[in-house]
Every structure is written in C-alpha cells, then in structure tokens.
Amino acid sequence: MQVCYNCGNEFPEENITREHIPAQNLFFGYGDEYKVNRLVVPACFDCNNQYSQIDQEIRDAIGVMNNGNDEQTELTRKSIKSIMRKKNWADRLYFSEGKVLSVDFSYDDFKKLHIKNFKGVFYAKYGRPLPKDFEVEIIAEGDEEDEKLMGIGKLFYDYVVENDKFLISGHEDIFMYNIKTMNPTDSEYVIDNGDIENSLCVIGVFVYHKNLCSIVIASKKEFLDGIKKRNR
Ligand SMILES: [Zn+2]
Known part of the structure; x- marks a missing residue:
C-alpha cells in the first residue's frame, strides 16, 4: 500500500501514479538539462487527474509573463495559443501597441495549484501527507x-x-x-x-x-x- 500525497488515502501499488511537482507542462520547450532531479510524489488516479485543467491555467499565466527570456519562447507561444483557443479569450487579454500586456486568470485556480504544490513539497520533505x-x-x-x-x-x-x-x-x-x-x-x-x-x-x-x-x-x-x- 502507498499513501497519496494529496488526499492522504492509502492505495494498492497498482493504483498509484507518479506526480511531478511542479507539473511537467511548466517545462515545455526546455531542454533535458532543465529536467534533472525533479520532485516526484505518489498520487492516486483521481488526484493525479483532478488538476490537469488548472495545471494548464498556470502554465498559460507563466507563459505570457515572459520577460524576454529566450528559453521560454516555446512555452510562451504555446500558452498564447492555448488562451486564444478558449471562447472568452478576447475578454481576458489586454493589449498595448499590438502586444499582449496582461491576461486575467482565476485567482481560485491559482490558489488550488499553489496548495497542490505545497502538498507535494510537504510530502517530499516530511514523507507524509499534510495532516x-x-x-x-x-x-x-x-x-x-x-x-x-x-x-x-x-x-x-x-x-x-x-x-x-x-x-x-x-x-x-x-x-x-x-x-x-x-x-x-x-x-x-x-x-x-x-x-x-x-x-x-x-x-x-x-x-x-x-x-x-x-x-x-x-x-x-x-x-x-x-x-x-x-x-x-
Ligand atoms: Zn489522492
């Protein structure tokens, strides 16, 4: 049996997956040298799937906040595409001189994601889920x-x-x-x-x-x- 880092419940080995902290999509477009020694924690199927939508949100937010970092170009491109695929994209983007100035994101989604990463880091450090x-x-x-x-x-x-x-x-x-x-x-x-x-x-x-x-x-x-x- 293994304990899920997020819900804290016990599961048999075959129902446990590996969750990267932070989500793997934050590494999109970066070379392998950026992906060494990443934190990995055990997660049940439900907890692993639960965040995929929100993971994408934070990836998009970080992507568009690029301050001219070349390594991040691929991520930025993907994030802008992803935002513009959504129905309400025009209401969320603010432009200045033809450039994207900022994007509105859901504070609640961010909050969920920071808490998820906190629980992951907590598990990695203390070897148990957050009480x-x-x-x-x-x-x-x-x-x-x-x-x-x-x-x-x-x-x-x-x-x-x-x-x-x-x-x-x-x-x-x-x-x-x-x-x-x-x-x-x-x-x-x-x-x-x-x-x-x-x-x-x-x-x-x-x-x-x-x-x-x-x-x-x-x-x-x-x-x-x-x-x-x-x-x-
Ligand atoms: Zn779980």
Missing part, C-alpha cells in the same frame, strides 16, 4: 493591493528563505521552493523544529520561472488564535 487539521491559505499574485497582507507575506518569506537557500525541482529557472515549520517560543522568536506532530504552522515559499511567487501557510487553529492573543 487534515492544518488549514491552508496563500498569499500570491492578486494580493498586491492588500498592504497588511503583503507585510505578513514578507515576514513569512524572510523566515523561510533568509539564512537558508532555495531548493530546486528541475531547474532554478522553473521552480524554486523551500518549506519550514514555524513554532512560537516563549520569547519573541519562532523556530523551525521540523516536527510536524508538534508544529502549529508550516510555511512554503515558491517561485515559478523567477517570475511568479507564492507563499503558502498551513496552520492549526491554535496558531492563529495564539497570534490574535499576542496582538491584544
């Missing part, structure tokens, strides 16, 4: 206008990445990540004790194509209650 008593929130593209939230995001980002390095799945140009437990202490500091059983919070930071950053916060209810109490 069900953790609730997951994200801070990402689309939250820029909320200054308070961005401030919290910066604190979390520094906690995970400062004094430590990003880990890489495939290549740093595609996916950089790190993940840490976060536990309050009696002093004003928080520590990473790596012990999931006794942790109240786990933070993940992800950077896609050096362009799109998301911070994922998985916490038990006591963690947020504790923060509220301190701030009183």
Whole structure:
C-alpha cells in the first residue's frame, strides 16, 4: 500500500501514479538539462487527474509573463495559443501597441495549484501527507493591493528563505521552493523544529520561472488564535 500525497488515502501499488511537482507542462520547450532531479510524489488516479485543467491555467499565466527570456519562447507561444483557443479569450487579454500586456486568470485556480504544490513539497520533505487539521491559505499574485497582507507575506518569506537557500525541482529557472515549520517560543522568536506532530504552522515559499511567487501557510487553529492573543 502507498499513501497519496494529496488526499492522504492509502492505495494498492497498482493504483498509484507518479506526480511531478511542479507539473511537467511548466517545462515545455526546455531542454533535458532543465529536467534533472525533479520532485516526484505518489498520487492516486483521481488526484493525479483532478488538476490537469488548472495545471494548464498556470502554465498559460507563466507563459505570457515572459520577460524576454529566450528559453521560454516555446512555452510562451504555446500558452498564447492555448488562451486564444478558449471562447472568452478576447475578454481576458489586454493589449498595448499590438502586444499582449496582461491576461486575467482565476485567482481560485491559482490558489488550488499553489496548495497542490505545497502538498507535494510537504510530502517530499516530511514523507507524509499534510495532516487534515492544518488549514491552508496563500498569499500570491492578486494580493498586491492588500498592504497588511503583503507585510505578513514578507515576514513569512524572510523566515523561510533568509539564512537558508532555495531548493530546486528541475531547474532554478522553473521552480524554486523551500518549506519550514514555524513554532512560537516563549520569547519573541519562532523556530523551525521540523516536527510536524508538534508544529502549529508550516510555511512554503515558491517561485515559478523567477517570475511568479507564492507563499503558502498551513496552520492549526491554535496558531492563529495564539497570534490574535499576542496582538491584544
Ligand atoms: Zn489522492
């Protein structure tokens, strides 16, 4: 029997597939040298299929955000084609001087995808699915206008990445990540004790194509209650 990284249920070996974190389509058009040492986690059929639509959404978003990176040209081309195949494409694209300036994407879809990748990274690091008593929130593209939230995001980002390095799945140009437990202490500091059983919070930071950053916060209810109490 094997445990699925996403739903946490047990399945016999023949009903388990291998899921790449992040999705393989983010590597479209890149050479083999970009695809080494990718994270792979066990997934049941349902969980593996569930995200294919959304995987495409994030691929499209990253594709059109190309800042003139040559390696990404193929991905960008494919993404624009994919967007223009959809019925509502004209409503989603904003043009300036004949170039695509930006594209509207569903924030909910992004959120699902960041959570999926968080669960994958979590499984790879701790060897178990995320326990069900953790609730997951994200801070990402689309939250820029909320200054308070961005401030919290910066604190979390520094906690995970400062004094430590990003880990890489495939290549740093595609996916950089790190993940840490976060536990309050009696002093004003928080520590990473790596012990999931006794942790109240786990933070993940992800950077896609050096362009799109998301911070994922998985916490038990006591963690947020504790923060509220301190701030009183
Ligand atoms: Zn599953």
